[in-house]
Amino acid sequence: MTRATGIRSYVIRQARPVDIPAIRAMQERSMWVLGGDFYAAAEIADFLTQFGTMDDAIVEEGHFFVAEDHRGAILGSGGWTRLRPAYADALGSRDAEWPSVRGVFVDPAATRHGVASEIMLRTERMPSSTEFKCSI
Numbered sequence: 001m002t003r004a005t006g007i008r009s010y011v012i013r014q015a016r017p018v019d020i021p022a023i024r025a026m027q028e029r030s031m032w033v034l035g036g037d038f039y040a041a042a043e044i045a046d047f048l049t050q051f052g053t054m055d056d057a058i059v060e061e062g063h064f065f066v067a068e069d070h071r072g073a074i075l076g077s078g079g080w081t082r083l084r085p086a087y088a089d090a091l092g093s094r095d096a097e098w099p100s101v102r103g104v105f106v107d108p109a110a111t112r113h114g115v116a117s118e119i120m121l122r123t124e125r126m127p128s129s130t131e132f133k134c135s136i
Contacts, residue, residue, distance in 0.1 A: 010075050010110075012118050015064040020056055022074045023066060026107045027053035033108035054103040057083055064103065065122050067115045076115035078104035080123050 015023060031044055031053065039047075054077075058064045064079030080101050101123055106115045 010067045010069045010115065012065050012067050012122050014062060015059045015066045015077065015079070017056070017059055019066055019074065020059060023059075023077050023103075024053055026074045027077060027103065027105040030105040030108060034106075034111070053105070055081075055083060057081075058102060063123070063126055065119050067106075067110070067119060069110075074107070075110040076104075076106040076119055078102070078116065078119040078123055080126065 028048060031048065035044055054064075058079060058081045061079075061081055061083070063081060065077065066074050067076040069075055078101065080099050082099050101120070104116055104119060104123075
């Protein structure tokens with residue numbers, strides 16, 4: 001799907017393993033620039049050192065998307081996975097296999113253009129054909 005905005009056009013597509021370095025660079029830039037208003041630099045640095053931004057296996061699962069502009073630049077990312085995040089133990093989570101949305105980031109230069117919304121729409125539609133366990 002191609003989406004045109006006031007300053008850019010982009011497509012949402014499945015991420016490929018070859019995209020991982022560009023995805024990571026965009027995610028780290030997003031954390032530093034957009035997260036800087038909410039977290040101290042030391043907190044961001046510690047999080048990135050301990051956990052990074054994403055697990056490469058999410059891309060290989062096939063449920064992870066990127067927004068890509070006409071030049072091939074990654075403007076955003078996100079998807080869903082059944083994999084436990086690296087930070088789950090630190091939060092006290094013991095859930096073994098629960099699908100969750102992960103890795104939703106937008107490049108600071110692409111905010112407020114619907115990038116994350118489009119990625120979330122794609123992410124929400126994809127698991128509709130997959131069975132999930134639910135607890136109430």
